[in-house]
Amino acid sequence: MASKYVGKRVKRTEDPRLIQGLGHYVDDIKLPDTLHVAFLRSIYAHARITGLDVSEARNAPGVVAVYTGKDVAEKVGPVPCAGALPDLRVPDYRVLARDKVYFVGQPIAAVVATDRYAARDAVDLIMCDYEELPVVVDVEEAAKGGPVIYEEYGDNIAYRLTSGEGDIDAAMAAADRVVKQRIVHQRLAPIAMEPRAVLARYLPGEQELTLWSSTQIPHLLRTQVALMVGIPENKLRVIAPEVGGGFGSKLNVYAEEALLGWISIQLGKPVKWIETRRENIQATIHGRGQVGYVELGCKNDGTITGLRYNVFADMGAYHQLLTPAIPTLTGLMLSGCYKIPAIQMNVTACFTNKMSTDAYRGAGRPEATYVVERAMDIVAAELGMDTTEVRRKNFPAPDEFPFKTATGLFYDSGNYQGALDKALENAGYQKLREEQKRARDEGRLIGIGVSTYVEICALGPSQAMPAGGWESATVRIEPTCKVTVLTGASPHGQGQETSFAQLVAEELGVDLNDVTVIHGDTSIVQYGIGTFGSRATAVGGTAVYNAVQSLKEKASKIAANIMGVDASAVAFSEGVFSAEAAAAVAAGEGTQSEAAPRKVSIQEVALAAHLARQIPPGMEPGLSATNFFEPTNFTFPFGTHIAVVEVDRETGDIKFLRYVAVDDCGKMLNPLLVEGQIHGGIVQALGQALYEEVVYDEQGQIVTGTLMDYAVPKAAHAPRFELDSTETPSPVNPMGVKGVGEAGTIGATPAIVNAVVDALAPFGVRHLDMPIRPESVWKIVNKA
């Protein structure tokens, strides 16, 4: 049967409200008598608070209350960290600082006032005296000793970890050569266009707290905030309404979320806090923040023998939810899409006087891919091989899957050669190389960068996750045959309202518009995990799929009962159950009575299930099924990205000539949405490669504190992408889907950097640190 919805470029059902400005993000929700919160935040990266006088602020016009660290210390629990690693040091992270502050932007006091302007004004009336303390900003300096941030620890080490398998020393000894490179993964700010936002409303009568938050994880947030403020979890309702982007930055539990809840309980009124962009850059998690040293051993023919990665991971001053876990994801993916017999990663995770790092699109995996893909290019350059040949030489063959890596993973399925071949063909790689040569002869600097990546998606089996790796779905067929889907995978732009509806409409043979997908409200939706780690479709979608299968089974039994045949004799297609008479007879269930219908529509079954007069004896009425899907493995999408750039000799500017990508994310529910995910991911990668960096100066002050200085790519910075795909289904779930949310970010960063390095190869360049600014390029070209 040809599919009607699945695999089709269906335009999104969520769009009509969004293109007319009728969606509701947190700040769009207006409750009567809402009070507004503004924060006094630390202006120093490390300081002792020697005095804090809020009396003037308390008396300012419109101010209702001012809370300090002392007021809430015993009342609100610390900001949680879910990372469980041996000997992990977890500093006590209070929602408002008490005696000391550890990073610029750390909240010290909260002012509550009748409007946002009044709250903001009153913040300036708080007198805070600081005694500055020595600051450690650089992660390598922190590792060496530096000023110690937490005296009780004696040093700045958050944890050390060695991971990987195989005899790394033997592997390096067996190599003909070992290439080494220091690699910096600069700090990035996720910059969801909607900053964080919280609205809390406590109803004293009902003793119920509702928290609207711009979050990726409503249920996990509910559990944690309930524990932090000490109310029963089932008296807390978290609603993630429209969420204006997250990219991992809202996969967290923040001080402000718990504090707003607590304040609302104290005052018995709704309270709202909308993060400013400056606060967002200071106090919403950052991504990346690793400085590593890679060693890649190889034979003279390009065969890789082993990889070692010694990395200093910058935690920031505190752990947010997943801060310490991020480098472990890097360790998992250090085999890239290659057979590497021995791999070792040594992590030294350090505290610095900066905002926490945590999950930002890719979360530890872009770092791994970047390390491996840069190192492969360096190997190719040293051996005088084509970069694609070195890669090809080390790919596992398609029949070697499931492929076991020396990082302890089993890659589910793959055909890396297939994606590479297709990308090379689409790019016209040979011709590009010839053109490059001609251009070089003319003095033009053209570079071709290739990256072949694999990523780990569908996070993940619960054994490998800090807080459960399953996902939930309820699918309900209502009496009028409208279908309601409740998904625990609350989206923030991914379009699950459409893709899940496609899936359900296809399976049940109903119209797409008859399916409503509900998400992001813990009072309506059964417990779920959330949308991150490219898991929504592969794990959340599978839960939906499984629930639909149970419903079909039940509906089929009801249809059989109506038709007076055995359930095994009922066929279902395009929304109609039909009796196969012959099969019915063969089953020995007697023949159908004359009066019984031979066909029953799903609409009729929906009604019958609720009227409950024609359902088989003993069957529960209703048509609703819930599934909690636990995946047996991660999934491993892969692909090849090729960037072609030209460097301007006069200005050092980098211009894209082409960008070709072939991605394989298994089966696709909606290729249009898949493309959107890849485009967005590539541009975030481009931002990291060429523009973005959260810069702290030596005092720990943020130099890139607004969007004026923090360079998010604009439309003119991005080229037109030439996308294509291969399709290698995943065996891990029944639909064969893998996930695509982070592919662009993972595949593109090394492709772009490889291209720029390739363009500058005539100058002896073999590596450049990101972001590659025109200034540094210009200096190389002009030998400054």
Next chain:
Amino acid sequence: MKKAISVNINGATHQSEVEPRLLLVHYIRDVIGLTGTHIGCETSICGACTVMVDGQAVKSCTLLAVQADGAIIKTIEGLATGGELHAVQEGFWEQHGLQCGYCTPGMIIASAQLLDRNPSPTEDEIRHGLDGNLCRCTGYQHIVDAVQYAARKAKA
């Protein structure tokens, strides 16, 4: 010391008393209650707050409400006419020009203005024309496609 202003928004006239320092975007969102116009930076960079003021696409976080006294303003909520989507809105829907939707109202207003001034823009002109609007989700390609769709549609 509040000041009286009169502003026409999407065809309706509003008389209000506002503080002189009230930003236009806060006026539109919090006083008038039209929340389709978003705030992404408050510093005139992101373009999420773009509205039409007297026919010009303007970042409403950089104007004070009092400066809009007497102005005719169009926000995203007023772009569709008689239940018919504006060609640019349609383009964004058809071409998947939005994901989280937060930048979208500003993008659509800026795109509409771009097409007003240049009905047949090249891809390059579209990309540069949207320089004042950031989108973190889409990677811009589908936004460009959306504007091209609207340009084609306007000609058809």
